[in-house]
Amino acid sequence: MTPVASQYDQLVRETFIPQIGKIVAMDDMTAKDRYLKVELEKPLGHRPGQFVMASIFGLGEAPISISNGPTGDNVLEMVIRKIGRLTQAIHELKVGDRLGIRGPYGSGFTMNDFYGKDVLFVAGGLGLVPLRSLITPVVAESGRFGKIRLISGCRNPSEELYRDQLKAWTEAGVSVTRLVDATENMPWEFGTGLVTEPIPKMELDAEKTIAALCGPPVMYKFVIKALSARNVKDDQIFVDLERRMKCGVGKCGHCQMNEIYCCQDGPVFRFSDLSGIPEALQ
Amino acid sequence: MSYYLATQQNITQWIKGMASENPVFFPEKYGHSSYRFAPVGADSEIQFEQYKPTVLPPVKLLIPAREELLSFRKKADGTTTVESSLDTSFRILAGVRPCDLKGIFLVDLFLKEGVPDPYYLARRANTAIIGWGCTTPCDSQAFCAAVGSLGHTEGADVFITPLKDGDLLVEVLTERGKQLAAGADWKPYEDGAARKVGAVADLPEPFGRTFPVPVEDIFNQVSRRWDSPVWDKHVERCFSCGTCNLVCPTCYCFDVSDDINLDVESGTRTRTWDGCMLPHFAVVGGGHNFRPEPAARQRHRVKRKFEYLPEKFREGAVCVGCGRCGRQCTAHIDIYDIVSDLIGEGGR
Numbered sequence: 001m002t003p004v005a006s007q008y009d010q011l012v013r014e015t016f017i018p019q020i021g022k023i024v025a026m027d028d029m030t031a032k033d034r035y036l037k038v039e040l041e042k043p044l045g046h047r048p049g050q051f052v053m054a055s056i057f058g059l060g061e062a063p064i065s066i067s068n069g070p071t072g073d074n075v076l077e078m079v080i081r082k083i084g085r086l087t088q089a090i091h092e093l094k095v096g097d098r099l100g101i102r103g104p105y106g107s108g109f110t111m112n113d114f115y116g117k118d119v120l121f122v123a124g125g126l127g128l129v130p131l132r133s134l135i136t137p138v139v140a141e142s143g144r145f146g147k148i149r150l151i152s153g154c155r156n157p158s159e160e161l162y163r164d165q166l167k168a169w170t171e172a173g174v175s176v177t178r179l180v181d182a183t184e185n186m187p188w189e190f191g192t193g194l195v196t197e198p199i200p201k202m203e204l205d206a207e208k209t210i211a212a213l214c215g216p217p218v219m220y221k222f223v224i225k226a227l228s229a230r231n232v233k234d235d236q237i238f239v240d241l242e243r244r245m246k247c248g249v250g251k252c253g254h255c256q257m258n259e260i261y262c263c264q265d266g267p268v269f270r271f272s273d274l275s276g277i278p279e280a281l282q
Numbered sequence: 283m284s285y286y287l288a289t290q291q292n293i294t295q296w297i298k299g300m301a302s303e304n305p306v307f308f309p310e311k312y313g314h315s316s317y318r319f320a321p322v323g324a325d326s327e328i329q330f331e332q333y334k335p336t337v338l339p340p341v342k343l344l345i346p347a348r349e350e351l352l353s354f355r356k357k358a359d360g361t362t363t364v365e366s367s368l369d370t371s372f373r374i375l376a377g378v379r380p381c382d383l384k385g386i387f388l389v390d391l392f393l394k395e396g397v398p399d400p401y402y403l404a405r406r407a408n409t410a411i412i413g414w415g416c417t418t419p420c421d422s423q424a425f426c427a428a429v430g431s432l433g434h435t436e437g438a439d440v441f442i443t444p445l446k447d448g449d450l451l452v453e454v455l456t457e458r459g460k461q462l463a464a465g466a467d468w469k470p471y472e473d474g475a476a477r478k479v480g481a482v483a484d485l486p487e488p489f490g491r492t493f494p495v496p497v498e499d500i501f502n503q504v505s506r507r508w509d510s511p512v513w514d515k516h517v518e519r520c521f522s523c524g525t526c527n528l529v530c531p532t533c534y535c536f537d538v539s540d541d542i543n544l545d546v547e548s549g550t551r552t553r554t555w556d557g558c559m560l561p562h563f564a565v566v567g568g569g570h571n572f573r574p575e576p577a578a579r580q581r582h583r584v585k586r587k588f589e590y591l592p593e594k595f596r597e598g599a600v601c602v603g604c605g606r607c608g609r610q611c612t613a614h615i616d617i618y619d620i621v622s623d624l625i626g627e628g629g630r
Contacts, residue, residue, distance in 0.1 A: 008407070011400035012366040016351050016551075020362065057354040057362050058542035058549045062567070083567045098360065217570050244566045246538045246553075249397035253535030253558060256582075257572070259590040264396060278508060279572055279582075 015249055018055055018100030021076060023093055029079060029161050033126070034091050035067075038076040038099060046070055047108035048134035049240055049268040053248045054078065055100035056093075059086050063245040063263070066104060067129045069136030076101060079129040079161060105248040106267050109134045109212065109238060113270075117210040118146035122195050122223050124215025125154050128161050130240050131214045139172050146208055153179040153195035153215075157186040195219065199226035206231035214240040220281045224271060234272035241267045241280065285474020286452040286466070293442065293450055294328045296466045297376055297412075301326075306374040307343060309336050319343060319375065329377070330444065332418050335604050339531035340375045341386045344405050348554050351401065351538070355548040367550070368404050374462070376412040381424070381604040383413050383438055384431035385531025388602075391595055392534065402534075410458050413438030417481070419490035423605030425618050427489035430497050431602040433482065443481050451477055490603070491618055495625055497599050503625045504588040512623040513577040519613035520559070520576045526607035526617070527557025532587065532600050535563075558583050584620055 021038035028034050044052075046066050055061035062084075068077035082091050090099070119138055123131045131150075138145060150169065154160050157180055170176045177198050178190035191198075195215070209232050213223055220239055227237060243255035243262040255262035257279045274280040288296075300306050301322040309329055310320040317336045322328075350367040357363065378386070390406060393399040413435055416426070426432045435441045439459035443451040451474055454463050471477070493500060507513075527533045537556040542549035556563065559579050564572040573579045587601035601617060608616030 008370070008400040008404035009366060009368055011398060011403075012352070012368055015397055015400060017364050017366060055540075055551075057356065057364070057551075058540050060540045061538060061551070081567070087567075096360075098362065100362075100364075216568075217572075242566050242570075243564075243572070246536065246556075249399075250395075251393065251397070251399050251534075251536075252538070252553075253556070254537075254563065256558075256586075256590075258585070259594050279578070282572070 018102040021099045021101045023095050023097050030159050032082045033079050036078050040074045043074050044076050046104035049108035050104035050106045052101050052103035056089050059089050062086050065130035067132045105263055109268050115144050118208045119148050120211040121150040122213045123152045124219040127214030128152050149175040151177045151195045151198055155181050156184040157188040196222045196226045204230050210236050212238045217282055237271040239271055284454050285471045286468035287471040288450045288452050288468040290330050292467050304372050306376055308377045334421050339382050340378050341389050341531050345534050351551045353550045370404050370408050372408045374410045377414045378411050380434040381426045381431045381602040382531055384434040384602045387437040388532050411438045413441040415443040417444050423609050425491035426603035428493045429599040429603040501592055507624050513581045516615045516620050517576045517580045522561050522576050524557035524560040525610050527559050529606040529610045531602055
């Protein structure tokens with residue numbers, strides 16, 4: 001029997017063989033979070049909210065959020081938290097070192113859902129990293145939106161990410177609320193409290209508002225509750241979920257919740273599409 | 283499609299003839315009462331009696347426990363060369379029972395859908411399958427008829443139905459089947475179709491364990507149960523060992539990891555079997571587990587077989603009723619009992 005090979009070899013190249021990216025800049029944003037700017041061999045061509053599979057050969061691969069807006073060039077920006085063996089090793093890389101990158105994967109955000117609306121971003125901790133891929137194009141075209149607001153919270157002042165970026169967005173006219181759970185005796189000129197707390201008090205046109213949320217699993221339920229109390233409906237809320245994908249192409253099973261594969265159907269979902277999926281948020 | 287009539291001796295000679303040219307896997311007995319798919323050699327005994335399903339289903343020959351995805355080599359200038367690893371060797375799986383044929387048929391669909399899985403599909407494209415009909419339930423654990431996989435033949439290149447008189451009815455179903463059959467010492471048999479219908483009509487009734495409702499109604503019953511005491515009842519005995527996943531003909535979830543060779547320059551990226559019953563399966567970076575409770579994991583597993591994938595693919599139950607998970611479970615947890623309880627609860 002004649003072996004059949006070539007079409008599958010092509011598929012392997014398209015699906016499982018990463019392209020090689022070169023680190024061109026990096027910055028330690030906090031003691032455990034490092035910003036990386038990577039130059040790729042070919043344009044990433046991503047939408048806001050998508051992710052890549054980043055790898056170091058010999059150590060493995062992990063899903064990582066894309067943090068830059070869709071500019072159409074060869075640049076990929078990420079913020080990687082030191083959390084395991086692979087991310088620890090990524091923290092040890094230097095400018096000029098290389099990373100394997102597959103993707104982009106996932107559905108991402110669609111700009112058309114946001115045009116003409118008051119946009120409310122709610123970011124908890126690392127959630128600001130993927131949300132930045134949407135905030136950036138929204139701010140760049142700010143004339144096409146109503147009010148643009150961001151509530152960004154983290155545990156304490158030393159954990160805040162993208163400080164210069166938050167300042168720049170504020171200067172660009174975004175209403176930015178910077179919060180920490182507690183100052184823990186560190187200098188902090190902004191507010192304290194949870195990201196839910198500003199919601200009941202804010203001036204809000206429920207009909208016109210669209211919200212995009214990203215943060216730790218525990219955050220969603222409470223933010224959604226606060227938004228519902230202000231009559232923002234479930235189909236006006238987008239959530240960007242976290243799962244530990246191993247393949248990125250809907251096969252390995254790790255990101256499955258009910259009939260949905262987070263890597264293919266998400267990780268960005270309209271919240272109304274998640275009713276009946278109790279495992280989505282917790 | 284064409285029919286032939288063959289004796290047991292014809293079939294034995296045919297299989298051994300093929301095995302002299304290509305690897306042919308056929309169920310063989312090992313240990314006291316277990317069976318496994320093993321390469322056929324000149325001395326192998328071709329099993330014509332009914333036997334218990336092999337411990338591992340034949341689909342696992344298409345999804346190895348450990349499979350290389352790519353290999354890499356770091357060069358002195360800091361760059362890395364990456365090569366794809368693709369198995370395109372030819373093999374024949376023979377003696378594949380209808381439950382296992384249905385399993386392979388379903389995994390074919392799952393791994394073709396969306397972004398196709400090239401590793402599986404390449405191996406599958408280079409695999410010929412000889413199906414083998416069942417005339418009696420293999421043991422008291424099977425419930426293949428209840429989930430509609432007993433009569434499954436799709437995916438086989440050749441399908442063999444044992445007849446009452448000991449002869450075998452051979453159906454050649456595909457072009458590849460025709461190539462395999464070339465040179466076989468069988469009698470063309472015009473009445474094959476009628477004879478097969480007769481053989482099927484002679485099957486014992488009921489065939490194995492049954493459910494009180496048809497399979498379509500099972501989906502309704504299962505899909506309505508998110509909060510149910512049934513999820514806690516059986517899982518109380520569960521060790522979360524994942525054996526049910528490993529022996530299941532429709533489980534294919536995997537983990538991906540890298541290994542580096544002793545030269546510290548080259549290595550491989552491999553995927554290995556993983557299972558949704560294992561405690562770590564839904565853990566994300568930072569440690570949050572989306573299914574920390576065994577009951578949540580069991581619910582996911584059962585619903586995947588009887589709700590999620592059936593709804594998505596519309597090819598009936600994704601549990602093929604082979605009974606392997608119940609047979610192999612250390613704690614005797616049986617998906618048949620779980621589903622029966624869910625149905626019973628629904629009827630109240």
